Amino acid sequence: METVFADLSLGVKGPGLEAIFAYDKGGLESLVIGGRQQLYRCPSLAFWRATTDNDRGNGFSKKSALWMGADMFSIVTSYSVNVDGTELGKEELRAPGNNRLLDSPLRKAHEVSITxxxxxxxxxxxxxxxxxSMSDDWDGVRVDYEYRGVEGLPSLPVCGIRFCLPYVVAGYDWQGLSGETYPDRLAGAQEGHWSIEGLPVTPYVIAQECGMHMGTQLVRFHHKDGGVLTIKAVDGCTINFQALPCSPLELEAAYHPIDLPLPRRTYITIAAAVRGVGGIDSWGSEPGPGYQIDAAGTYHTAFTLC
Amino acid sequence: MDIDLSYLGDLSRYRVNCRDAHSDHVHYKNSGEVGEASSFSTSLDGSWDFWWSPDIPHMDECFSKAPCQIAVPGHVELQGHGQVQYINTMYPWEGHEMLRPPMVPEDNPVSRYERAFDLPRSEEGSRFILRFEGVEKAYYVHVNGRFIGYAEDSFSAHEFDITDVVEEKGNILTVTVFKHSSASWVEDQDFFRFSGIFRPVSLIVLPVAHIEDLDTKSDYHKDGSGSFSLSLKLSYGKAFHGRVRWKLGGIASGEADIDESVSSISFGTEELPSVRPYSHEDPYLYDLTLTVEDSDGNTIEVVPYRIGFRHVEIIDGVLTYNYKRLLICGVNRHEWSAEGGRVITRAEMEADIVTIKGLECNAVRTCHYPDRLEWYSLCDEAGIYLMAETNMESHGSWQKDGAIEPSWNVPGSEEAWLDMMIDRCRSNYEAFKNHASVISWSLGNESYCGTVIQAMNDWFKEKDPSRPVHYEGVFNCPEWKDRVSDFESQMYAPPSRIRAYYQDGGAKPFLVCEYMHCMGNSLGGFTEYDGLFDELPQYAGGFIWDFIDQALWKVDEATGGRYLAYGGDWGEKRSDYEFSADGLLFADRSEKPACQVVRHVYGNRLR
Structure with a gap:
């Protein structure tokens, strides 16, 4: 792999992909797979889900409203790079520190990771x-996400990472559970290979959180011209994914599905933890205690993009 | 036109010149017609002349103008007349008028419908009956300018005998419908508030001798035998001699001579050594055929009916069906169409049957009123048990913003409401008493409790000892529990409350008459209820809330696209917005994702 120690970015050119990590933006700024740009912006931390009727009824969104801000805005506190075992910090990576890397042997790397x-x-x-993380014998980027909670924060609507694709997928197919699944609504979901045409929003009369797929091994997003972006679970685990043509805040603001902006992009959330939907009533009952996300917990997910 | 407006606010005037409620059988001219349209029935549905007045003071002015056209059946609000409104527990006049029962709001739109009709060819001695299967909420019927009758109870069929006022040709039928009457206080269902003739209207010919009512009892015994009894009510248009014959499949038959003095006949109980029981799994029905003949043996009318042998009983606090524990895996169903509101088509009913079977539900509660007549026969054929609910809901009279506040409440213990509420029980019972699918009578919904509701309970118990009576509203009035409802019925009780009922010594079958509120993205935790079947031998199951979202297609002005609109989208205040969209199905009858778990859990439980 070729590494590019640019002034504000780390570039990595690996087999079949090209990635640019922006120090100033704090994330994966560009990911070209199959010759196509896959990111409209850096991935963002996902903490909000559009209020469901049950969330509204039990007051969850009011109690957990601060996570809406956290979903919109987060602060990158630090970053570091590891190239074939060599740790590179901010001083080494940013100008003028990077001047020393122009002819470094690290420009040709077997393994690169950035945190x-x-x-x-x-x-x-x-x-x-x-x-x-990237390796010259892998065909993609591995993403490891870890949330480390603290005491004193309200229960989380969702906990994960969100990718915004600059195009609307023509459809997607996945290996995993049928239907839409939430931790308290898994029963009846069949293991198998499933597909959805287009990028629908489940048409609840008032737009809300929808479309979660838990227990997924692999999901492939299809570009209308035939390219594929694959997200694969790693280490024998599964992932939870959701693909929508709008952000949770756009869903939150829509009184009806027809109020949503015209689809222009694809928002893919990979959730390390999913809150249940509840269902006993719509005016007071929370999901069962095992189906809420304690903000003091630690949540991890890992997958590859290729 | 002679309209006595005092009826609207008079609790004793709910049924003026209506014929007695009777079984929902169809009579045919001969056996060849059976299964086709009856030539004794002429549909009056279609386009009628129409005038609309926003209130009573403007009636004369509005009704003197040229008419427009309106579709019957249909809600007037969905055809451009008056305000579409969805509101839940609050009365529809909330914030606009301060009223207490039985006051009638001033905001009371009036619809006048008119059409001409001729009489079909008929034999001497025939009688002519107008049948209205559903009109919201109070209406006066005139034919050729003469007052015929008045009725309330929006969801029960009413019939009026017009034999004495009709001519062979050119009759004018006028129906004047008021959106509100005192009955509005007990029709406060959580739904869209509509007005008008919303179910079919027909002109029925009764031949010279006619079976007015059939009352069958078809009990299944534990040893596989059965018993069958039949009672008939008869009416005549003139002097008559003939006979009535009946035949039940190949297993029983009988006959009796009749003349115009015989207004009722009871045939003795037939003991049948072996019958095939009716059930959800095997909805086997026997064909009952009744034939009325004149003294020369000519057929006067033929009445077919489909009979199921079954036995419902609460034994030691366990709801049983054919001597086995019955596990109710049910769903509440409002009648709904995103196109027509509560005006639904036969095709929509048939689609619902397929969906309900496909979701592995075995039972439907007809929340919160009697359904279209066809529905009960469709459920008989499909094997869907029905909790047949009476048209009563007065939620707004005792619960305010979620809190119980019964400082005033109807019907409560107010004697003035008694007769009209019993009449609603009678209409429900008489129409549907012969249906194999009906397993229980429900008094209505969320109306608190008092002597009137106890009387309704007693009325059903006396009329029909073969089916348990259900009423949830006593939950809020525990002092009535020993007198009202054969079930401990609660709505939205979490599993812990169901366990607690038995831990505290509860002895009735526990039914969650509404549970798993499927509003938006919901039905999480559904499996926890299923485990109660194994844990609690007296747990009877429940009915999911509910079958289909109540939302209506509307055109989006910004895009010209169509969308499913909900409360508030017509500018109405007050409204409870999307609260009526709680279905397993979206309003266009496509499935919500939550259906997956229902099919799995109910399917595993029942198979």
Whole structure:
């Protein structure tokens, strides 16, 4: 792999992909797979889900409103790079430190990883680490996401990372569970290979959180021209994914599905933890205690993009 | 036109010149017609002349103008007349008028419908009946300018005998419908508030001798035998001699001579050594055929009916069906169409049957009123048990913003409401008493409790000892529990409360008459209820809330696209917005993702 120690970015050119990590933006700024740009902006931390009717009824969104801000805004506190076992910090990576790397043997690497540490825009702040790793014998970027909670924060609507694709996928197919699944609504989901045409929003009369797929081994997003972006679980685990043509805040603001902006991009959330939907009633009952996300917990997910 | 407006606010005037409620059988001219349209029935549905007045003071002015056209059946609000409104527990006049029962709001739009009709060819001695299967909420019927009758109870069929006022040709039928009457206080269902003739209207010919009512009892015994009894009510248009014959499949039959003095006949109980029981799994029905003949043996009318042998009983606090524990895996169903509101088509009903079977549900509660007549026969054929609910809901009279506040409440213990509420029980019972699918009578929904509701309970118990009576509202009035409802019925009780009922010594079958509120993205935790079947031998199951979102297609002005609109989208205040969209299905009858778990859990439980 070729590494590019640019003034504000780390570039990595690997087999079949090209990635640019922006120090100033604090994340994966560009990911070209199959000759196509896959990112509209850096991935963001996902902490909000559009209020469901049950969330509204039990007051969850009011109690957990600060996570809406945290979903919108988070702070990158530090970053570091590891190239074939050599740790590179901010001093080495940014100008003028990078001047020394122009002819470094690290420009040709077997393994590269970069970790961004985030503080949530909450008080107290929780920490989130996102590590992107590439190896010259892999065909993609591995993402390790870890949320490390603190006491004193309200229950989380969701906990994960969100990718915004600059195009609307023509459809997606996945290996995993049928239907839409939430931790308290898994029963009846069949293991198998499933597909959805287009990028629908489940048409609840009032737009809300929808479309979660838990227990997924692999999901492939299809470009209308035939390219594929694959997200694969690693280490024998599964992932939880959701693909929508709008952000949770756009969903939150829509009184009806027809109020949503015209689809222009694809928002893919990979959730390390998913809150249940509840269902006993719509005016007071929370999801069962095992189906809420304690903000003091630690949540991890890992997958590859290729 | 002679309209006595005092009826609207008079609790004793709910049924003026209506014929007695009777079984929902169809009579045919001969056996060849059976299964086709009856030539005794002429549909009056279609386009009628129409006038609309926003209130009573403007009636004369509005009704003197040229008419427009309106579709019957249909809600007037969905055809451009008056305000579409969805509101839950609050009365529809909330914030606009301060009223207490039985006051009638001033905001009371009036619809006048008119059409001409001729009489079909008929034999001497025939009688002519107008049948209205559903009109919201109070209406006066005139034919050729003469007052015929008045009725309330929006969801029960009413019939009026017009034999004495009709001519062979050119009759004018006028129906004047008021959106509100005193009955509005007990029709406060959580739904869209509509007005008008919303179910079919027909002109029925009764031949010279006619079976007015059939009352069958078809009990299944533990040893596989059965018993069957039949009672008939008869009416005549003139002097008559003939006979009535009946035949039940190949297993029983009988006959009796009749003349115009015989207004009722009871045939003795037939003991049948072996019958095939009716059930959800095997909805086997026997064909009952009744034939009325004149003294020369000519057929006067033929009445077919489908009979199921079954036995419902609460034994030691366990709800049983054919002597086995019955596990109710049910769903509440409002009648709904995103196109027509509560005006639904036969095709929509048939689609619902397929969906309900596909979701592995075995039972439907007809929340919160009697459904279209066809529905009960469709459920008989499909094997869907029905909790047949009476048209009553007065939620707004005792619960305010979620808190119980019964400082005033109807019907409560107010004697003035008694007769009209019993009449609603009678209409429900008489129409549907012969249906194999009906396993229980429900008094209505969320109306608190008092002597009137106890009387309704007693009325059903006396009329029909073969089916348990259900009423949830006593939950809020525990002092009535020993007198009202054969079930401990609660709504939205978490599993812990169901366990607690038995831990505290509860002895009735526990039914969650509404549970798992499927509003938006919901139905999490559904499996926890299923485990109660194994844990609690007296747990009877429940009915999911509910079957289909109540939302209506509307055109988006910004895009010209169509969308499913909900409360508030017509500018109405007050409204409870999307609270009526709680279905397993979206309003266009496509499935919500939550259906996956229902099919799995109910399917595993029942198979």
């Amino acid at each position: 961004f540490s985030h503080a949530t825009c909450t008080n107290p702040a929780a920490e989130v680490r996102v590590t992107y």
